[in-house]
Amino acid sequence: MINDLGELISGLGSAIQPEYLLYALVGAALGTIVGVLPGLGPTMTMAMLLPITFSLGDPLGAIILFGGIFYGSMYAGSITSILLGLPGESSGIVSVFDGYQMTRRGRAGAALLSNGVGSFIGGLIATVAIVFVARPIVDLAVQLSPADYFALIAFALATTTLMGDRLWPGLFSLTVGLAIGMVGTHAISGDERFVFGVAELRSGIDLSLIAIGLYAVSEVALNLANLGSTPPTPAVIGKLYMTRREWRRSLPPYLRGSVLGFVVGVLPGMSGTVATFLSYNMERKLAKHPEEFGKGSIEGLAGPSAADNAGSGGSFVPLLTLGIPGTAATALMLGALQGFGVQTGPLMLQNNPELVWGVIGGLLVANFMLLVLNVPLVGIWVKLLKVPGALLYPLIIVISMVGAYSIGRTSVLLFVVLILGLVGLALRLVGIPLAPAVLGIVLGPLLEEEWARALVISRGDYGVFLSTPLSVIALSLAALVLVWPLARRVVVGAIERRREALAGSRS
Amino acid sequence: MNDAPHPDARRSYLRKRIAALGGVWVVAALFLWQAVALPPPSRPAPVSPGTFPTIVGVAMLLAATGMLAGALWEYLKASPPAPPPLPADEEVVTSGPHGEEIVHSWPRLGIALGATAAYVALFFPLGYLVSTVLFLGGMGAYFWRRPVGAAVFAVALTVGIGWLFSLLGIYLPAGLVALPF
Numbered sequence: 001m002i003n004d005l006g007e008l009i010s011g012l013g014s015a016i017q018p019e020y021l022l023y024a025l026v027g028a029a030l031g032t033i034v035g036v037l038p039g040l041g042p043t044m045t046m047a048m049l050l051p052i053t054f055s056l057g058d059p060l061g062a063i064i065l066f067g068g069i070f071y072g073s074m075y076a077g078s079i080t081s082i083l084l085g086l087p088g089e090s091s092g093i094v095s096v097f098d099g100y101q102m103t104r105r106g107r108a109g110a111a112l113l114s115n116g117v118g119s120f121i122g123g124l125i126a127t128v129a130i131v132f133v134a135r136p137i138v139d140l141a142v143q144l145s146p147a148d149y150f151a152l153i154a155f156a157l158a159t160t161t162l163m164g165d166r167l168w169p170g171l172f173s174l175t176v177g178l179a180i181g182m183v184g185t186h187a188i189s190g191d192e193r194f195v196f197g198v199a200e201l202r203s204g205i206d207l208s209l210i211a212i213g214l215y216a217v218s219e220v221a222l223n224l225a226n227l228g229s230t231p232p233t234p235a236v237i238g239k240l241y242m243t244r245r246e247w248r249r250s251l252p253p254y255l256r257g258s259v260l261g262f263v264v265g266v267l268p269g270m271s272g273t274v275a276t277f278l279s280y281n282m283e284r285k286l287a288k289h290p291e292e293f294g295k296g297s298i299e300g301l302a303g304p305s306a307a308d309n310a311g312s313g314g315s316f317v318p319l320l321t322l323g324i325p326g327t328a329a330t331a332l333m334l335g336a337l338q339g340f341g342v343q344t345g346p347l348m349l350q351n352n353p354e355l356v357w358g359v360i361g362g363l364l365v366a367n368f369m370l371l372v373l374n375v376p377l378v379g380i381w382v383k384l385l386k387v388p389g390a391l392l393y394p395l396i397i398v399i400s401m402v403g404a405y406s407i408g409r410t411s412v413l414l415f416v417v418l419i420l421g422l423v424g425l426a427l428r429l430v431g432i433p434l435a436p437a438v439l440g441i442v443l444g445p446l447l448e449e450e451w452a453r454a455l456v457i458s459r460g461d462y463g464v465f466l467s468t469p470l471s472v473i474a475l476s477l478a479a480l481v482l483v484w485p486l487a488r489r490v491v492v493g494a495i496e497r498r499r500e501a502l503a504g505s506r507s
Numbered sequence: 508m509n510d511a512p513h514p515d516a517r518r519s520y521l522r523k524r525i526a527a528l529g530g531v532w533v534v535a536a537l538f539l540w541q542a543v544a545l546p547p548p549s550r551p552a553p554v555s556p557g558t559f560p561t562i563v564g565v566a567m568l569l570a571a572t573g574m575l576a577g578a579l580w581e582y583l584k585a586s587p588p589a590p591p592p593l594p595a596d597e598e599v600v601t602s603g604p605h606g607e608e609i610v611h612s613w614p615r616l617g618i619a620l621g622a623t624a625a626y627v628a629l630f631f632p633l634g635y636l637v638s639t640v641l642f643l644g645g646m647g648a649y650f651w652r653r654p655v656g657a658a659v660f661a662v663a664l665t666v667g668i669g670w671l672f673s674l675l676g677i678y679l680p681a682g683l684v685a686l687p688f
Contacts, residue, residue: 055675168573169606172531175567179538182560189552193545193560217623222608225616227650390650391660394643397623398668401630406677414627421623430527430574431607444563452554460553 008131011357015365020064020358024366027065031072032373035088036080036381037392042073042089043438044219046332047211048396050339051403054208059340060355064362066333067316071366074272074309075119075374076381082111082301083237083382091308094276094300101296109238110246114298116375118254118305123367125258125306126265126313130320130360133266134349137321141346146453147464151474153447156268156324158478160436167485169432176427177440178447180210187445188452200412205420207335209404209413210441213420214427214434216400220393221425227389237379246298253283253303261307265314268326272311279307313363320356322346324443328435331442521582524605528575535571539564615650622646634682639665 014020030049034040046066053062077089082099095115102111144152161170183194184204195201242250260282261275283303284293293300318324323345325331337344342352349356374381404417424434458464466472542564545557603609610616626642633641640661647657669679669686679686 052672052675055677166606168570168577172535172567172570172574175535175563175570178563179560179567182563186556188554189548189550189556191546191549191556193556194541221616221619221623222610224619224646224650225613226609226611227615388651391643391647391657391664393619394622394646394650395664395668397626398639398643398664401627402635402668402672402677402679405630405679406672406675411627411631414630418624418627422620425620428608429610430524430531431603431605432531433606448554448559451559456553 004131004135007353007357008360011361012364014060014354014358015064015361020061020362021365023061023065024068024362025369027068028072028366028369028373031069032076032370032381033384035073035076036384038080038086038088040219042069043328043332044215045069046329047215048400048403050208050211050332050336051407053336054339055406059337059342060358060362062336062340063333063359064366066336067359067363068366070312070329071123071309071363072370074312075116075370078115078305079112079378079381080385082115083108091272091276093273094280094304097280097294098297098300101294102298102301105296106238107296108236109240110242110298111301112237112378113240113242113375114246114250114302115305116371118250118257118302119309119374120367120371121254122258122261122306122309123313126262126310127360127363127367129262130313130316133317134321137317138346138349141322144470145468146450146457148468148470150447150450150454151465151471152322153324153443153450155474155478156326157439157443157447158481159268160439162481167482170436171482173427173432173434174436174440177437178444180205181441181444187449198412200408200410205416206407207339207441208407209417210420211332211438212400212404213417214424214437216396217417217421218424218428220396221421222428223389223393240375249298250302253299254306256282257303257306258310261310262314265311266317268318268324272308275307275311276304279303316363320359321349323348325439328438331439335442518582521578525575525578525582528571528578532571532575535567539568618649631680632682634684635669635679636665636684636686637682
């Protein structure tokens, strides 16, 4: 543990070098911008920038940049929730309940301060917590067999189907991602799959192209189709000031929200958004004045604001220790690391400690920068809402396409992006979430590789997947996650029918 | 005032949804067919290249069938959740009862996609500078309704982005007019 703290200090030392400070600042500012602007998210921003980061040639810089974007969007996703009642990100939905009510009562300054401080505390506690849990998880993970690893990835993928609230759309999205991930040369036999004679597809479709197409193109097209005619007018912010009583009431929810958010964030498929809802419910149950919730209770704002940033911090744990991301944003970070040729997985901490600790150090630095950007400078970001979408959205297309061009410098790749954009749009229009697809694309090849390795070791015996306690537990949980939504519907339906029958017989 | 949509509107909404999910089902079936048709490994390998895609294909078809069956069931029950009324002037994309994104203006969507397709097609023949100025200027003029302002922004942003990428060592296709750096 002492060693790890020493490593963290050396990671901080790397992170405060001028170029990494610049990456953290650019990431934090970009994250804040997309967090404030409704309709634009961190995953889309990372997708747009993924090819550009490869030309920077520095994996640590790329992940610090992405970490800044990820944290920044969580900070700022609640700013418009508080001022306009309009969440900038899904993680800001809960902040509407009490944050917007505080604004309506003339306490916008206190709400913004509470949100900024809560996000900072959540991000800080979660980032420090990564240091404490990383080494024990890696020590366990290096002993895992291919069958264990396969089972863990299968569990992580199964839980991503929970990202939508229905099983079938999530499962469909996941299989689309797995299918796209199979395009190219089969790693085990060397045979081509789904290439259809297109030479550019032989080495697979680059993750940057997929991410740009699925996320950026479809998101921009939808935003343009739904442009509002009048920009929203934010409320007056007033003084950023909290009374002593408000500080006292906020501190316990900050701490509880941080711990809850971190634990939820570590779990695959669970986003900061889930953590905010759980934190809100917990605070309401624990509150001395639960009747104030929904009417401007500062506890109802403080807990979730810490929980969403702690959730983002927690989601770095499976990424950095196992190489198994649990969210679309961390999946893109894994893709970036792999694109740089970094060996991801449990060995990353052993083989590339300066990278892992540098990332954690960079996250800490970005978190401090975000506190400054989001509390005293909050007024500047709110003005961004006045930027016309008609200029902003086409600009995103241009940066995305130029980024796609930089990967292969052929027009075929731009058409691949366009086609994937249409696929992403079609999926969205029928209510199929995109996040499971991104995880499927990134984790699919790894899943198939571990599956083949396990079968090679067992000489084709499928019993190997149930040969260790971990693989049995992980596969059982994966099956449970997939069956649960259907089972719940059947059970709830049966209970309701019974209740109705009882009510009918009584009357 | 009764906010519940007319039953015919519900049915029409569900009919469209069933048609869309029918398309999704066909895509899943095509993928499974392609996966099953993958040849055995050309050299000895512990796992055939077709096994994993076939498993994924079965799961994909199962998911597509589940979605389609759900929509058909709702249609037969004839008490589907109503599509929400569309907000008039809002910037957020709202979602429908099945989590689907709602398009407020199909012509705008068509223009956004058509312009992007044209941009992709003309990126190499016209070069970065001309194609990007046309794309940004055209989109700005149409969606912002201020052609002069859009043109100024288009030129400034195109040159600015080109300069930033040149700093990263990415030189963009010249086409008709090359960037000065």
